Amino acid sequence: MTDLLGPVHRESAESSLRRRFEGRLVGPDDPAYDEVRAVWNGMHERRPSLVARCSNAADVGAALRYAAATGRAVTVRGGGHNVAGTAVADGAVMIDLSLMRGVDVDPGARIARAQGGCLLRDLDAATLAHGLACPAGVVSHTGLGGLALGGGYGWLGRKWGLTCDHLLAAEVVLADGTVVEATEEEHPELLWGLRGGGGNLGIVTRFTLRLRPVGPVSYRTGVFPLSEAAAALADYRAFAEAQGPDLHAVGALKHAGRQDWIPAELRGAPALFLTAAWFGAEELGPARTAPLFARAAPGATASRVMSYAQLQALGDHGEPHGNRYFTKSCYLTGLSAGPVGQLIGSAREMPSPRSSVDFEYLRGAICDVPDADSAFPRRDAPYICTVSAQWTDPAEDAANAAWSRRGVERLADWQFGGAYVNYLQDEKPGKVAEVYGAARYERLAAVKRRYDPDNVLAGNQNIPPAAHPHA
Template identity: 65%
Template sequence: MPLDDHPDLQVPAHWLRPGMPAYETARRIWNGMHDRRPALIAPCGDPGQVSEALRHAARADLEITVRGGGHNVAGTAVADNTLMIDLSPMRTVTVDPVARTAQAGGGCLLADLDAATTPHGLACPAGVVSHTGLGGLTLGGGYGWLARTWGLTCDHLLAAEVVLADGSVVEATEDDHDDLLWALRGGGGNFGIVTRFTLRLRPVGPVHHHTGVYPLAAAQDVLAAYRDFAPRQPDALHTVGALKHAGTADWIPAKLHGRAALFLTAAWFGDPDEGPAHTDRFFDTTGPAATLVRRMSYAELQSLGDHGEPAGHRYFTKSCYPADLTPRTAAAFVTAAEEMPSPLSSIDFEYLRGAIDQLPDEDSAFPSRSAPYIFTASSQWTDPRQDAPNVAWPRRSIERLAPTCTGGAYVNYLHDEAPGRVLEIYGTDRHTRLAAVKKAYDPANLFRRNQNIEPTPS
């Protein structure tokens, strides 16, 4: 409802509205596809300010959105004619190196968390782009480099300070509001507004990092070798792949510059001196066109992908969980690479399991924990006139793989989904439990501007 319909409402002076210079910056998010204009933006530095924003939205009859890092590909942080609750002022991270825990504000980026933890030789397993928001990543799961070694980000959520729909503030722990904590571990972000995450930390040291590049013509043979190698990796090794256009870095052969190619990268998280023994054999037997071998800090590793996903570009992503990397699946990967409409796009895949699959399934709301592989088709482009082909390509790529996939999808990569898709992804039992939590904490479905789980009917 337009704010002009409520002339008696007093808007806090520090809130932003159309016409203010800071409003234009604050409403922008990472995915440039989503050019939306909220009625108000409420920067919040503590839970009390979040509660105040919720009360104001109720009086003004405004729907709300919540911005943590603003990195969600579906653009759920911002919507037209709503009140955006902006958590970006909450970026403080406090580390207890003895207890190996961190408390991180709801607006933190992964870079904030890593900057605070890595000087202590510690890290919380998280995503692979440092300007990703911690909140959205955690609430939807949290794949990353350390996932096979230590598990998902949501697996490391020990407690959460949450502002509920009625403005009250609770601390969800294993002993108090444990049902809410369970839902926050991978159930998505529509149960309340998390203003502080308490996270378990893990030891990290220097990383042995080994990348090989292969011409697209060799990709199916190399993928067959990866299929044999990946399940036998020790949990301290994570080997990921991407089909994308090769850049012009010195180590990449000139004949591959600008052409679609297969990249495989292995990161070893044990003693770095032992890394070559775990990675060289695979690369030696698959004959890459070139390799790049480095030893780097975990913080360096976490920032490697930043330049490839700049804010303001247009993005559309679809994912699925192939049951196996069969020759048919590998052929579908290659076909998708050949059809990429933008040279900025990529097909990413990796073998999962390891520590991800070792946590009891009932301990978190995260679905598809036992999936062996994940496949992600990620479009990236800059020209709005090219929206149609770049949105169609990930959809087509996933549809082609559908017969070989488990039916799930990564929650953090969902867009506007068909009715019943969220139920399909979580499964009936888990979805029923999530809906019950939703009814207990948000019975009026205030938090619904995302991949929504509705409360159970009365």
């Protein structure tokens, strides 16, 4: 970015920020700079002009004012997990919330107040002490901020709905640095937009979330050789679509690992994994999860009862920080033989053994929430599919991105339309408008005009402010 300010003006803006800032300011000369500017996806090696490690809402406001005074762009970092790397940009001020990870729980009211930089594991640790949880994503080192503001699919989605459906209120630092509390009574339109509209409308420093009771989870998984995958996926479809909200079933095509329960002949080759998790009465778990594996012959299955915290951490080791990632995603109308053949085709062509093709049947409580209650679009999408490449060598970037892109393109005939905003990456212009659909997009753009008329918060899946009606 061209620096239009003189050095004196910039220095006074910086010294004024340093005077009032209670967190930590990290510039390019600071020994901590490389660590704090890094995000989860190693593809995004970018150099912000300053990382403002905020400790409270006032720090966030001060950092926004500093960025405005110095003409810098702004990015917001929650957990740093966004695959598109929207939390970091060259030359921008990174407003880093990762020091703000406190959670207060009111078990009687079943409410948690979680600071804007929490990881999912921070929230779970605090709420599970009371036998409660807020439905959220499946990898515990994901940030609550980006996940909740974009929607939030996870194990409990079919039973209780999305994370954004549990957002009761939010403390928000607006683009001009002022702080408001968005509730159903105060700033209701802002609250509506925060439920699915992404990071466009303000910086959330505290989420107030409804909690749900959770108990032990009955978990059963099985691995099939690719030769059995088409038959097993026909069974998966029949099984998943017949279940009530207490059961969530997911599938993945990926290379089989070396765990004890996986047969030696399947290890190291692409295989199909199916998993059923039962959230109802524990004694019913075995009978409810077993039918997923009753017809097509799996190479092996494994089952156990685990805590919800264990379930939430199961995926943690598979997607480590710093590797290179490229993900494309789409919703599917169904899982007939046509898309199944394409998914298996992608598995056969996987250029990297760490990659995966993941899919799950959604519906359940996600569809019970009235469509008008949130900015989140396409609640009725039956299936979501992600084609996720993971590798380490930059020389393999092009091959992996091409595989992921092609993995979704080949599903074109069965796509439901739209996409999940939190999985967008490297899209054509107009994709964000397509995600929300015309009416929702226009409403979000009008909310944006009210709360961020200059589009200060543009480092996201951006919805520019609507033009003023009288302009």
